[in-house]
Amino acid sequence: MKILITGKKIELTDGIKGAVEDKLSKLDRYLHEDTEVKVTVSARKAKQKIEVTIIPINGPIIRAEDSEENLYAAIDVVYDKLNKQLRRYKNKLKGKYQSKGQESIRFQNIEDNAAEDKDGEFDIVIERHKKFDMKPMSPEEAVLQMELVGHDFYMFRNIDTDEISIVYRRETGGYGLIEHE
Structure with a gap:
């Protein structure tokens, strides 16, 4: 996993970079080693914001962000969001099919060594189709x-x-x- 950290209106110290890298490196078990992870840390008044975008080789782009007064708390919240999303995608990868004969959506390049979600699977149901002319x-x-x-x-x-x-x-x-x- 390649982590690229940038700062907006904030000076990135070694402590901030280290905290981000330490926390996000725990997601290694889900991601291919060539996966690119873009992290943007920014500051506005009393709020610190962190945005993380995971760009896998194949599969969906995964993104999470959070704003907190304490940057380290924001890092923890973003890690929890990403971990939950990646676990869901991993469970989908295991070949669970949706009910009612709908096709399964498969995600790739997520390794198979994480804990199960309590609910096991989630369904993606497209409820409405719409077609229109595009001039x-x-x-x-x-x-x-x-x-x-x-x-x-x-x-x-x-x-x-x-x-x-x-x-x-x-x-x-x-x-x-x-x-x-």
Whole structure:
């Protein structure tokens, strides 16, 4: 596991780096050795925030974040969130199938040596399917359409790139754009 730690508006001391690396290294049992783990530590007024994104070789991207007055408490909370998510994905890997004949979703590159969750498995059920026409438009037009329909995101075909893109409303205000790489 490769841990990359960056700081925003905070000086990263050896103690902070060591605490993050020590805590996240416990997740090694779930992850392939080439898995990239990006950690961002930031400070705002009295709150310390830590964001962790795990980018596996194959499988889903796993992300967790937390803000606390004490950075070390935030590190513990994020570790607990990631550990729970990885255990769930590991259980899914064991080949548990969903009921009612639905296909199982399989996740890869998570090793098989962690403790079982009490509930054993979880089901992913897609409750609604939706199809719609996508006329080419600019990201600005897509934001206007998103506001008109009252959603927090809007998928559209970008007129400049002819690719599918998504605009979304950010929690901190403003808008974001997601594009295919």
